[in-house]
Amino acid sequence: MFRWFRGLFSNDLAIDLGTSNTRIFAKGQSIITNEPTVVAVSRDHTGARKVSAVGRAAKEMVGRTPTGIEAIRPMRNGVIADFESVSAMLRFFIKSASGNRGFSAPRIIICVPGGVTEVEKRAVREAVSTAGAREVFLIEEPMAAAIGANLPITEPSGNMIVDVGGGRTEVAVISLSGTVFSNSVRVGGEKMDEAIIQYVKRRYSLLLGEQTAEEVKKRLGSASPSGQLEEMEIKGRDVVGGVPKSVVLNSDEVREALAETVSLIVEAVRFSLERTPPELAADIVDRGIVLAGGGALLKNLDVLLREETGLPVMVCDDPMCAAVRGSGLALDKLDLLEEIAVA
Numbered sequence: 001m002f003r004w005f006r007g008l009f010s011n012d013l014a015i016d017l018g019t020s021n022t023r024i025f026a027k028g029q030s031i032i033t034n035e036p037t038v039v040a041v042s043r044d045h046t047g048a049r050k051v052s053a054v055g056r057a058a059k060e061m062v063g064r065t066p067t068g069i070e071a072i073r074p075m076r077n078g079v080i081a082d083f084e085s086v087s088a089m090l091r092f093f094i095k096s097a098s099g100n101r102g103f104s105a106p107r108i109i110i111c112v113p114g115g116v117t118e119v120e121k122r123a124v125r126e127a128v129s130t131a132g133a134r135e136v137f138l139i140e141e142p143m144a145a146a147i148g149a150n151l152p153i154t155e156p157s158g159n160m161i162v163d164v165g166g167g168r169t170e171v172a173v174i175s176l177s178g179t180v181f182s183n184s185v186r187v188g189g190e191k192m193d194e195a196i197i198q199y200v201k202r203r204y205s206l207l208l209g210e211q212t213a214e215e216v217k218k219r220l221g222s223a224s225p226s227g228q229l230e231e232m233e234i235k236g237r238d239v240v241g242g243v244p245k246s247v248v249l250n251s252d253e254v255r256e257a258l259a260e261t262v263s264l265i266v267e268a269v270r271f272s273l274e275r276t277p278p279e280l281a282a283d284i285v286d287r288g289i290v291l292a293g294g295g296a297l298l299k300n301l302d303v304l305l306r307e308e309t310g311l312p313v314m315v316c317d318d319p320m321c322a323a324v325r326g327s328g329l330a331l332d333k334l335d336l337l338e339e340i341a342v343a
């Protein structure tokens, strides 16, 4: 009865603290927060920092802040770069996620990239505790994404998941609820945006903002040709004259701009395949590779990986939310959580 009572009023949360986006899944509900990982801070007359906005409201300020306000991306390549801002942002999200649910501080499951250092893990634990958690469990993001993608991770067979996030690409081979091999590279969607900015600067002497570059990537970007040439007018600032100007960019140019970054992702997958034990490799030949993370939405990334590996490749449903969905599922399966939680 007590357990049932507690379960009913439980306010436990699962959080995917990503380089680009932070998402929260509330036990017994679903994803209740999905916001960019951005914090806007201002300084008062004493010089002390004050958070003036987080998430979407803060992202809109990136590149547009007046003096005195700074829009910060507090995560870099999947790890905390600005502890104070991350804690403040989590406190805000946890508070609004908890709302009127439950009376006690929540227990929280949070994803960390595979292969991060002890110091980086400790920073995440501390940030979540500082933000108001009663107890913190860490799980590796590729494991969470595999669960969220409905892969049969508890079975004795090889499952390969590739999570292409904003700051990292993580490849993992999972069997019997454990990671058999994993590889994590600091390449993802944000490197693609930077590559577009560099390309346009070099070719057109035009400076693009981060948000414009991301928009270009989503609208025109691809990993391999789709046979249809698309165009888009983009606006920025002329490097030489310093005045606003616009140029028309086409999808072939954007693919060229992204080629190097995309090849690093392909390389990370190949590297992992080469190091997968033979029995599990045979399973992957049958089951294929599953893509998750926002970068999986890059047009034809699956097609390119299929061509380059000769294996079946599919993008899971709603790939950007796979990791938080998987962590959310673990909230209800304590025996599974015990097996997959990292120390």
Ligand SMILES: Nc1ncnc2c1ncn2[C@@H]1O[C@H](COP(=O)(O)OP(=O)(O)OP(=O)(O)O)[C@@H](O)[C@H]1O
Pocket (backbone or CB within 6 Å): 017, 018, 019, 020, 021, 022, 077, 078, 141, 164, 165, 166, 167, 168, 169, 188, 189, 190, 214, 217, 218, 221, 292, 293, 294, 295, 296, 297, 298, 299, 319, 320
């Ligand atoms: N349609 C699309 N085409 C290409 N890229 C996309 C698309 N939609 C989203 N993205 C990119 O996906 C990235 C965000 O993915 P996601 O939310 O999975 O990252 P994250 O979890 O915050 O980062 P990480 O896991 O690396 O810490 C961004 O770079 C975004 O621009």
Ligand SMILES: [Mg+2]
Pocket (backbone or CB within 6 Å): 016, 018, 019, 141, 163, 165, 166, 293, 323
């Ligand atoms: Mg992620």
